[in-house]
Amino acid sequence: MARNGIHDVDFLSGLKTIPAEIYEAARVDGAGAWRRFWDHTLPNLKYIALLALMNITIATLGAFVLILGLTGGGPGIQTEVIALYAYHTAFQAREVGYGSSIAMIMLLINFAFAAIYLKFFRVERAR
Numbered sequence: 001m002a003r004n005g006i007h008d009v010d011f012l013s014g015l016k017t018i019p020a021e022i023y024e025a026a027r028v029d030g031a032g033a034w035r036r037f038w039d040h041t042l043p044n045l046k047y048i049a050l051l052a053l054m055n056i057t058i059a060t061l062g063a064f065v066l067i068l069g070l071t072g073g074g075p076g077i078q079t080e081v082i083a084l085y086a087y088h089t090a091f092q093a094r095e096v097g098y099g100s101s102i103a104m105i106m107l108l109i110n111f112a113f114a115a116i117y118l119k120f121f122r123v124e125r126a127r
Contacts, residue, residue, distance in 0.1 A: 017044070061109060
């Protein structure tokens, strides 16, 4: 979850790093606003979008503190997420092995999402 517009600031700083000359050259070549956005803005924001998406996914899968503080997972288990379930299992039900295996599965899910994002964004290795 992007609290206080944190990811908005990331995108704004990314937009500021794109040289104005690129847009000027595209305008001179006759590119419209949509073509400038598609060919120049979007590719230059690719890595910032990747980072923001990964941060949002990790924060969403681990939305623990907010739910624990507000509802504790209740009423019943209506607002319990997987991170809260792992906490309840490990520390309240005293099944530490089972709770830690749930946490490891959460880690694998985060790795799977990260791999999908990296594949989707086709991040090249630095040379």
